[in-house]
Amino acid sequence: MTIRVVVADDQELVRSGFALILDLQDDIEVVAEVGDGAAAVAAVRELRPDVALLDIRMPVLDGIEACRAIAAQSACRTVMLTTFDSDEYVYEALHAGASGFLLKDVRRDDLVHAVRVVAAGESLLAPSVARRLIEEYTAVTARSAAGAGAAGAGAAGAGAVSGERLEVLTARERETLLHLGRGLSNAEIALAMVVSEHTVKTHVGNVLAKLGLRDRIQAVICAYETGLIAAGAGGGSAVPPSRE
Template sequence: MIRVLVAEDQSAVRAGLVLILRSASDIEVVGEAADGEQAVTLARELRPDLVLMDVQMPRLDGVSATRQVVAEGLADVLVLTTFDLDEYVFGALRAGAAGFLLKNTEARDLLEAVRAVARGEGLIAPAVTRRLIAEFAAKPVRQPAVDPSVLDALTRREREVLSCLGEGMSNADIAGRLDMAEATVKTHVSRLLGKLELRSRVQAAVLAQELGI
């Protein structure tokens, strides 16, 4: 069972999310939070596998709550956003969010996203990925926040996998492009995350964008 904590300040939206999650036989909703502070407190108490986190909440916003949950190793975080909240995306990714979904995501896609994050794959909704790439493309060239020399530790194949992550590709997509087994892709992802000292493949995708690879 995948144990999920739902953090959403709008009660009607929260009820809808809970209803969808409880429709799956392999997902258990272990708690509900109406604000960021409560989300962190419940994550400490309940130790869920995943927190489904809204970004705009009272008392403590979703980005700050994500940072605390990830820093304490309490759970993976799957963030809910809308096109109007792009300014939160980068902050939450750098805080260690394992993925991003839009609030208008279909029920079946929400369930598959929860399962994907629980498998350690991470996920960014395709529409959000396109926005991220467009955002990077629109920005003037600047000094990367990370020293490009960190890539020296990666093998050629690991760099190729990192580049694919930067495009928001799944393990299956990467396996198809690079002509390798999906299990091999997972191994490469795991190794490059360790070498780059990153918490998730989503952070790797952001790093790939920042370094222009």
């Protein structure tokens, strides 16, 4: 099965370079190259690709708004591209529906791998981008707490909400969500929980389905938003390890 891709970047050399790398693969076909977000949305609507590579900063319509429109109008999955790993729009882009986030200096093999992973329904974050996501969420949480003027009451309220939302999960599924929030792969989760990768896949699927999450990226966000992992706590949690 051929993976159909739209590449959107306002820098022609970058756009053409990514397209050339992808077109050289037997299982990938670049169906359109465009220079702005509005053209990307139109290309996705007309050509129905599997994946759209979107520069996060583009004229006419930026990558975030293009991503949001694509997610609302189609089943096409998006990978956001940026020049800097300190891009302040990482958190917003993931909330808009992005399934992956890569730096533009990504190695060609990693770019191809990312397209294949996202097309298969998974999600992917460059490690430095994952750190940025956590830092951004921590900053947002701190600003919200300061604005509320009552940090203690706010924390208690957040805990109650998270408890209610996560009640649908079993203890093992909560532990799986914790590891997802820390950015662990299925193989790493299997080692941490002392179970098979097949069992981990089952747990991950249950977590996503029960919480209404699209992919692992949303699971990372959920782990922080619900308080399962405390912002700024370095991935700590009160969930104890257990054996199956």
